[in-house]
Amino acid sequence: MRHMAMNESGDTPRDFKNVRFLIVDESAATRRLLESMLAESGAERIDQAAFAAEAIRMMEQTGYDVVLCDYRLGAGRDGQQLLEEVRYRGILKAHTLFVMVTAENAAQKVMGVLECHPDDYLALPFTRQKLAARLGRLLRRRDEIGAIEEALEGQRYEEALALCEERMAAGCAEVLELLRLEADAFLALGRLPQAEAIYARVFDRRKAAWAGLGLGQVCYSRQDYAGAAAVFGQTRAAHPRQLEAYDWLARAQASLGDVAAACQTLADALDVSPRSIRRQMALGELALRDGDYRLAARAFGAAVALGGRSIYRTASNYIKQARALMQFDTGGALRVLRDLRRDFNTDPEARLRAAVAEYMVHRLVGQESGAQASYEEAMKIYGGLMAGGISPEAMVELARMLLARGERAAAVEQMRKAVGNRHEDEALLQEVRAVFREADMEQEGEGIITQVQDGVVRLNNDGVHLAEEGRLDDAIELFREALRDLPVNRTINMNMAKVLLLRMKRDGRDPQSLEQAHECLERLRRQDPASGAVQRLAALYHEVAAGG
Numbered sequence: 001m002r003h004m005a006m007n008e009s010g011d012t013p014r015d016f017k018n019v020r021f022l023i024v025d026e027s028a029a030t031r032r033l034l035e036s037m038l039a040e041s042g043a044e045r046i047d048q049a050a051f052a053a054e055a056i057r058m059m060e061q062t063g064y065d066v067v068l069c070d071y072r073l074g075a076g077r078d079g080q081q082l083l084e085e086v087r088y089r090g091i092l093k094a095h096t097l098f099v100m101v102t103a104e105n106a107a108q109k110v111m112g113v114l115e116c117h118p119d120d121y122l123a124l125p126f127t128r129q130k131l132a133a134r135l136g137r138l139l140r141r142r143d144e145i146g147a148i149e150e151a152l153e154g155q156r157y158e159e160a161l162a163l164c165e166e167r168m169a170a171g172c173a174e175v176l177e178l179l180r181l182e183a184d185a186f187l188a189l190g191r192l193p194q195a196e197a198i199y200a201r202v203f204d205r206r207k208a209a210w211a212g213l214g215l216g217q218v219c220y221s222r223q224d225y226a227g228a229a230a231v232f233g234q235t236r237a238a239h240p241r242q243l244e245a246y247d248w249l250a251r252a253q254a255s256l257g258d259v260a261a262a263c264q265t266l267a268d269a270l271d272v273s274p275r276s277i278r279r280q281m282a283l284g285e286l287a288l289r290d291g292d293y294r295l296a297a298r299a300f301g302a303a304v305a306l307g308g309r310s311i312y313r314t315a316s317n318y319i320k321q322a323r324a325l326m327q328f329d330t331g332g333a334l335r336v337l338r339d340l341r342r343d344f345n346t347d348p349e350a351r352l353r354a355a356v357a358e359y360m361v362h363r364l365v366g367q368e369s370g371a372q373a374s375y376e377e378a379m380k381i382y383g384g385l386m387a388g389g390i391s392p393e394a395m396v397e398l399a400r401m402l403l404a405r406g407e408r409a410a411a412v413e414q415m416r417k418a419v420g421n422r423h424e425d426e427a428l429l430q431e432v433r434a435v436f437r438e439a440d441m442e443q444e445g446e447g448i449i450t451q452v453q454d455g456v457v458r459l460n461n462d463g464v465h466l467a468e469e470g471r472l473d474d475a476i477e478l479f480r481e482a483l484r485d486l487p488v489n490r491t492i493n494m495n496m497a498k499v500l501l502l503r504m505k506r507d508g509r510d511p512q513s514l515e516q517a518h519e520c521l522e523r524l525r526r527q528d529p530a531s532g533a534v535q536r537l538a539a540l541y542h543e544v545a546a547g548g
Contacts, residue, residue, distance in 0.1 A: 014136030016043040020062070023048045024055040024082070025070040025101070034068055034101070034131075041132040052077035052085075059091050066135060067092075071102035077309045080275070083116045085311040090525075090535055094150035097138050144174050148181045152188070155533060160185040176202070180210050192218050203231075209239040216248055220255075228252040243269050247279065250286070259290040267295075277303050277312045284317075285427070288324055289434075296324035297332075304336075315340060315350040316393055319357055326361045333361050352381040353394050356401045363404060375401065389487050392418040396431050403439045411439075412448065419452040420486045460491050463499070472503040480516075490527060493520040497537055504544050517541055 021038055023046065025031045031048045038046055047062070049055035052073050059067070071079040079100055086092040103124040119138055122131065144167065151160035164182040172178060179198050186195035196218045203211035212235030219228035232249035239245060246269035253262035266283040270276065284299035300321035307313035318340035325333035337354045344350035355378035362370035382390070382398065390398070395418035402411035415432055422428045429449060436445025459482055466475035479496035486492055497520035500513045521541055524534045 014132070014139060016041050016132075016135070018045070019043060019065045019139065020045040021047070022055065022058060022062075022064045022067045024050075024052070024067065024073065024079070026050050026072065026074040027070075030070065037128040037131050040128055041135075050074075052079075052082040055082060056086060056091065059086055059096075063093055064096050065139070066097045066099065068099050068101050071100060080116055081310050083118060087116075088311045094153045095142065095146055097135075097142060099135070099138070141174060141177075144172050145177055145181065148178075152181065152185060154536060155188070157185045157189045176208070180214075183211075183214050187214060187217060187221070190221075192221060203235075207235075207238045209235060209242040209245065212238065213242075213244055213248060216245075216252070220248070220252060223255075225252045225255040229256065241272060243273055243276070243279075247282070250282070254286060259286050260292075262286050263290065263292065263295065274302070275306060277306045277310055280306065281312075281317065284320055284324070288320060289430070293324040293327040297321055297329075300324060301336075304339075315344050315347065315353055318343075319353050319397065322357050322361070326357075326364055330361050330365050334358065337361075348381055348385055349390050349394055352378055352385065352390065353397055355381060356394075356397045359401050360404065375405065392422045392425075392428055392488070393431075395421075396428070396435060400435050400438070403435065403441075415445070416448060416452050417485070419449050420456055421488045423453045423456045423489070424491070456486065456489065456491075460495060463492075463495055467495075467499050467502070472499055472506070475499045476503065483520075488523055488527070490524065493523050494533065494537065496520050497524070497541070501537075501540050501544050505547075509544060509547055514545060517544075 016038065021043055023031050023034045023038075025034070025048075028050070031050070035046050035048065047058060047064075049058055050073075053076060055067070055069070058064075069079045069082060073079055073082065077085065079102065083092075083098055083100070086098075092098060097119040099120045099122060100118045101122045101124065120134060122134060148160050148163045148167070151157070151163060161182060164178050164185070168175070168178055179202060183195045183198035186192075186198070195214065199211045199214035199218060201211075202208050203215050212231055216228045216231035216235065219225075219231055229249060229252040232245050232252055235242060236245040236249060246265050250262040250265040250269075253259075253265060263283060263286050266279055266286070270279055270283065273279075280299045280303040284296045284303065287293070287296035287299060300317050303312075303317040304321060307317060318336055322333040322336040322340075325336060337358055340350060340354045355374045359371050359374035359378060362368075362374055378398070378401065395414045399411040399414035399418070402408075402414065415435070418428065419432060432449060433442070433445060436442055436448075439445075459478070463475045463478045463482070466472075466478060476496070476499050479492055479499065482489070482492050483496060497517045500517040500520075504510065504513055504517075518541065521534070521538060524537065528534055
């Protein structure tokens with residue numbers, strides 16, 4: 001006999017008949033148990049997956065309402081890595097509830113899971129009644145405010161505000177959640193006084209973590225870094241396990257120039273939750289900037305170790321670990337670079353970056369023959385990659401090697417390309433500045449950065465102006481020419497795709513323009529697949545592609 005799910009207070013049954021579930025668990029017995037619990041609670045649409053890769057394929061094809069995922073998923077990606085990947089790639093839809101189910105009780109692993117912000121966390125064992133009640137509550141909450149969260153995720157902030165007002169007028173029980181969402185929309189729109197009023201009122205009365213984080217971000221947006229640090233510090237004191245408060249506090253401290261304090265704040269957070277790859281990377285970046293090479297090597301080493309099957313696995317972590325190690329352990333640096341070659345053996349750019357870093361190590365210890373061999377290997381790989389281009393990060397590393405060899409003009413050309421492709425990326429610009437500083441070209445380098453940035457902005461503005469005048473063909477030609485030199489510039493790819501799609505909406509679809517728009521979209525997806533702007537552009541692309 002099927003039952004209807006009750007909420008945790010025992011009233012208002014929830015009908016699961018039309019709710020689509022996906023159970024992800026390596027144990028067939030556990031999958032059967034959860035399926036039985038859901039079926040007894042009235043569910044009829046239940047799919048199963050044993051491993052992360054299978055779950056990702058199913059989520060790409062089907063829009064699920066609820067994913068129940070075990071933390072342990074065998075030898076592949078675990079539940080935390082699965083959640084990170086589907087969120088990063090934009091596979092996890094705004095309306096989908098992701099619930100982690102696990103018998104794991106180690107505090108550090110639990111914190112790692114919670115940092116990924118699943119919609120809920122259920123510790124085994126639990127009863128059918130508890131499962132049904134928890135899911136019923138989550139689904140009711142989604143019904144109440146899910147449309148607002150979806151509007152925020154899609155960067156439709158005015159729509160989110162209107163929905164908040166509508167739900168408040170209707171007497172929605174989720175009053176605090178509505179206030180949070182309303183304040184977040186104001187913050188995203190830059191309407192700081194309205195956001196501040198809500199955050200301050202709630203933080204003063206309740207010390208709610210979200211209100212403290214929001215209030216601190218208002219201060220940070222005003223470049224009041226001291227005020228931001230004070231608020232984030234208060235939030236951390238009130239909520240010592242709210243790790244976003246540590247991250248924001250570290251950011252404010254770094255903006256105040258106190259890099260050592262920022263490093264300590266991140267280290268404190270990692271004591272609570274050491275499995276955060278992104279926090280290890282942030283700590284490594286700060287330590288490298290501050291010249292604390294041992295700390296940087298440990299942090300990037302941890303990021304490498306944790307990143308095995310994660311979406312955040314990247315060659316850059318190996319390179320930066322090696323850069324830190326070469327300051328005090330050249331043998332260790334070379335071992336890390338050998339690991340990089342092994343783990344990314346099919347990636348020519350990774351091999352290029354390894355060869356460049358090996359050149360720097362050999363040069364540091366006076367091994368001229370080794371340095372020359374690494375240089376020749378790097379330039380050979382680069383020659384093979386030139387048609388397809390290399391990432392801005394690799395351009396900066398190549399420039400560092402060329403400057404060390406006295407090839408100044410070639411190095412500056414690489415730096416120009418790197419800045420042009422990422423003219424708004426502050427982290428990359430800081431790295432470019434560091435390379436110019438190392439070569440005693442700080443003032444000249446700053447002039448080059450400004451010149452390239454101004455040129456990209458002017459070019460983009462010209463293209464947008466042409467499009468606004470209705471001269472879409474001219475705008476497309478201008479953006480196409482720009483992409484020959486700046487193939488991964490986010491702004492230019494975005495505008496090129498938009499103008500191509502607008503022209504097809506006006507004049508009708510054509511295969512060549514559709515292919516060019518698709519190429520731009522794929523470049524954007526590789527950079528930031530979860531971006532609301534990228535997802536909206538993808539929706540426009542599919543609309544045009546299906547239009548005939």
